[in-house]
Amino acid sequence: MFRFESQWRTIENRTPDIFNAGYGGVWIPPAYRADTGNQSVGYDLYDRFDLGYAGNPTLYGTENTLKQMSSSMHRIGGSVYADMIWNHNGFNDQSNTPFVNSGGYPGFVMS
Secondary structure, X not given: OEXXXXXXXXXXXXXXXXXXXXXXXXXXXXXXXXOOOOOOOOOOXXXXXXXXXXXXXXXXXXXXXXXXXXXXXXXXXXEEEEOOOOOOOOOOOOOOHHHHHOOOOOOOOOO
């Protein structure tokens, strides 16, 4: 397995190189929207449901380019392992009243 922190399109384009080097898959960083903006590597999780979209990608790309990269890896018999963050969010908490009043983290109960 190879850890790859590049845009999804770059990984897709490098799929033959990954395969020829003998790797059976790639381990990718968190794909979802981060708390500190679109240039974050994703470990300060904000929205688990937002994988980026045209006009507002994450650091790595969009949901569509993630799917295309995954399909490319699967076509060569490779695997894609996503680093998932289940046990924490970014830096906002209940002390940030405007953040709490806006609903907090999508899909995450803050009580």
